[in-house]
Amino acid sequence: MIQVSLSTLLLIGMAVGIALLGIVWIAAVVRQRRFEKRAREDLVSCRICGNIYENLQKQNLTACPKCGSLNEALKPKPI
Numbered sequence: 001m002i003q004v005s006l007s008t009l010l011l012i013g014m015a016v017g018i019a020l021l022g023i024v025w026i027a028a029v030v031r032q033r034r035f036e037k038r039a040r041e042d043l044v045s046c047r048i049c050g051n052i053y054e055n056l057q058k059q060n061l062t063a064c065p066k067c068g069s070l071n072e073a074l075k076p077k078p079i
């Protein structure tokens, strides 16, 4: 049996708790970034008026709802 003092046991418990909190936080950040990247892939930026709209039909060529010009479904540059 390993002899551990109460303060050492508390310290180990707090360290494990902080490590678990860090893992949960990193997992949440990774999930959020993945979600944002997926949401950005559906956006189309109009070459004529600069309007950014969703490509709901997942087509290669879409018409801008604002000015009506055809645009290729390319990823807009991050802001």
Ligand SMILES: [Zn+2]
Binding pocket: 046, 047, 048, 049, 050, 051, 064, 065, 066, 067, 068, 069
């Ligand atoms: Zn447009």
